Structure formats: structure tokens, C-alpha cells
Amino acid sequence: MSLLILFLLMFTVNASAQDRDKPAYRLFTKSGKSISYGKMLKELKEADVVLFGEQHNDPIAHWLQLELAKDLHQAHPQNFAIGVEMFEADVQLVLNEYLANQAPESNFEQESRPWPNYKTDYKPVLRYAREKGIPVIATNVPRRYAAMVSAGSLSALGGVSEDAKKYIAPLPIAVDLNLQGYKRMMGMFGSNMHGNTKSENIVQAQALKDATMAHFILQQVNQGKQLLHLNGAYHSDNFEGIGWYLKQEQPQLKTLTLTTVLQEDLDNLSKENKEKADFIIVVPASMTRTY
Template sequence: MKKLFLLIALSVFCPFFSQQFKAYQFYNKKGKPIKSEKMIKQLANYQVVLFGELHNNAIVHWLQLKLTQALYKKNNKQITLGGEMFERDNQYQLDQYLAGRFPSSALGDSVRLWPNYTTDYKPLLDFAKNHQLKFIATNIPRKYASQVAKKGLDYLENLSVEEKAYMVKLPIKITMDTPGYQEMKTLFEKHDAHFNVTNFIAAQAIKDASMAESIFKNLKPGYLFIHYNGNYHTQAYGGIFWYIKQMYPNLKVAVISVFESENPKLPIPKTDYIPTDFNLIIPTDMAKTY
């Protein structure tokens, strides 16, 4: 009787306890909620999974790790990992760490690590290390992309053969038909008429194409390649996805996109929403790692 009275009192005087808090919700391409178990089963049928992220969002990084762990089991341990946050000229150092040839404390001395590496990417890298998996540094070194943003793609033609090995084979195709690029162009022209949008999009394209090529070159029969990248690199099937499909149209590639919502029930966004294969909705006020 006392327990019943307490429950009634809590429901009447403390509505806080009756509220439901959701940290995330996955939806499929048709806008229907999908359970993680079903999503994992479907993802295991692809050759590549592109997991878009908000770089500083804690729940997204946790879900990346959980999804990776689940797909490792589902795909009989046959997975390869890769990410935007590691650059191709650091692959040797990354391999040395994965092989246990130098400690974690030394990695930052030889690899350009992002500020949130320890909280957000180290768990993924250590999962690869602990399970003898490959982790591919897929991105073009940022110094080259930065110069493209300033000087254009012609800058790359003057690089050495060794330097060109760290990026996609030139020349690359750049078109405003690629999802996201036209929106990017419109956005920057609206805010700064003097900004060189053409060069900026070229820098974005050289990143996308380099990551796509890195994934394509490291595919293995029977293996699932899981790639972690900023949401804008794959949203609406643009960027990396678009370039992969240019290289190998028949490759089975799944895209996971992420969107924020102020609604605690985490519904599908009503505006600026172009669904991909799987769509992750998270609270706008979710904890940030920087």
C-alpha cells in the first residue's frame, strides 16, 4: 500500500518522472523508425557503410563504436575501418600503432590528431588495434586541400609524384550536379560575394574524391568497410558516396546521415531533410566534446 501511494504521489506531484528522454532515434529511408538490431542486419549486406557524424557530438561517436562492434560480430569479424580524421600520409604511423610498435602516448608526436581524438576517435582506433583490424587513413593531407582552397586545383599539378600519392589520382571531375555542392556555392555567395567559391568547392571535392578512392582501394572480398566522416561529406548521397559511385557504380554503399532536433520525441525533420539509407535524429542539446 505504501509503495502504491508513493507511485501515485510521484505521478501527481512530480511530472518530471513521467517524462520520456530519448538520446537518439534511427529512421529508415522511408521515414519509419527502425530498431538497431534490424539496421545492423541490413547494413551487413552492404560492402561500404558511410557513417556521417557531427564531429563534436558525443552520442554520435558512441553510436559509431556500438555499430562497429555489432557489425564486427555480424560480419564474422571481417570488417575494415577508415576515417576522415586521419590523413593518408600518416598511414605508416597509424599502422605502427595498430601493430603495437609504439604506445598511445607517442601517437600524437607523429600523427596529426584532431582535438577530440581521445574522447571520440581513440575508442574506434583501439577497437581496430585490439581486434587486429585495419584502420585506413583516407583523407588528403590538409595542407594540400588548404592550398587548393586558396589557389585552385592547378596547384596540385606542380607536386611531386610522392606527394600526389597522398591524394586521388588527378584529374578529378567536379560538377555542381554533385549533391551538396550547389547548396554550398549558394550559401557562400550569399554571405561573401568576394569569396572564391570555386576553389573552396574544389578543396571539398579533392577531399571527397580522395576518401572515396582510399575506400575503394582498400576493399576486400567478403569484408565490410565502415567509414567515419563529417555528415556534409555524404549527406543526400553527395560527396564521398557520389565519387565512389563514379569509380564503381555497382558497389553496395549505405549512407547513415545525422540530423538534430529540438523536439524531445526526435521526429523526422520537416525542413532541409533529404533522407539516405538510415537517418539518425539526435537532440540539439546533446553533450558536445568540444
């Protein structure tokens, strides 16, 4: 009898494990408390800026970005904009023409230097923006200027033209090398890279991107728009990066952040992922990637 009971118990446990739900994601507050999408959305609606930190190849984050764009636009139909790290500031004209149905989609994709995963991961957001007449802002610094800084520090920007400065945060750009994200980056690259290129220059190039994205975000906020910004999580995790520059310019600005992390366990937020953002999207570690 005891063996039969044991067998039945084992069968029940196995069946229970097989029948469990397999959620695509779970949401937590920064302290690790579970929260529903609806409750999170209620808070995000009240923000001036929402920084959505993604893992670039995570399909769940990209889907949630689209859904959040729809919901925030519904809440602020006349005063909503989307900012994107994935496009550089010097392609704003062709981006505007595409959104206004003036430039064919094929031309836009040829001339705007989209990321390789644009069609799978960002195109749905841009198509929704075009359909609803939502402004989309290319916030990233053109990569040629980031390359200049990587090679020669921020001082290399001293000789750029006035036309070039339209695509860069106002100079000079302050950099706090004591921010944890920048310190970790310096540790990753060591003291030197490729001969004369110092790790500090790499961090300054990252700061240039963060400052420039914050600059273009604030232009929209100052026009009375709520802005949803899509960026790699490293640019906004731990309330640093873009958020740090926003705070330097406008300390009273209400900025809320999201980040995306991978975990085996979706029931609890791991200690290392707490306090990374106001809201943490936990995606199964086994989730398929878009590339």
C-alpha cells in the same frame, strides 16, 4: 467537483510529462519510418561500404560508431576495416605502427596530427581496432594539398611530386558543381573570399577530400573488405560527396549511409531531414556536446 477533477487532470498531465522516457536517440529510415537498431544493422551487414555521417561534437554518434564497429566486425571478423576522415593519408605508417603495438600511444598521438577531440571521440574506436586487429585507414587528403586547391583550384596539384600523389585521388579529379551540397557551399561563401580565392576553389577543395576518401575506401573494398567509414555528415549527406565518387568508380557498389541530426521532437522525423541518408539518427537538440 469540476475544479477537483480539473486539478487532478492537470496533475496527471504534468506527472505524465515528467515521467516520459528521455531517449538519447531515435532511428528512422530515409522516408521517416521508425526503425530499430537491430533491423538497421541487418541491412548494414550486407553493404560493401557504410558511410557514417556524424556531427563532430556529438557524443551519441561517436558511441554508436563504436557499437556499430563492434557489430560489423563480429559479422565480418576476417574482412572488415574502418576508414576515418579524422586522419590524413600521410600518417598511415604511424597509424599502422600504433595498431600493431609497435609505436607507443604517446608517440602516435604526437605524430599523427589528431583532431583536438580525438581523445574523447575517436580514441575508443582506434583502441578497439587495435585490440581486435582491425585495419584502420586514414582516408583524408593531407590538408596542405586541400589548402593548395583552396588557393589555386585543382590545377594547383599539377606540379606535385609522384610521392605526393600517393596521398591524393588519381588526377584529374572531376567535380560536379551542380551537386546540391556543392551548390549550397558556393552559396555560403559567395562569389569571392579573401580577395582572389573564389568560392569555386573552396568547393574543389571539398571535392578533393571527397574523392580522396572514396579512393582509399575503394582500395579496401577491392581487397574484399567491408568498410565502415567515419566522416562528417556533409561529406555523405543526400548521397553526394564521398558516395558520388564511389558511384562514379563502381556503380554496382552497395553503399549505405547514416547521418546524424538534431531535433526537439524525437517522435517524428522532420521534413527537412528526410532523404538525407538511408538511416537518420535523431539526437535531442538539448544533447550535451563534446566541445
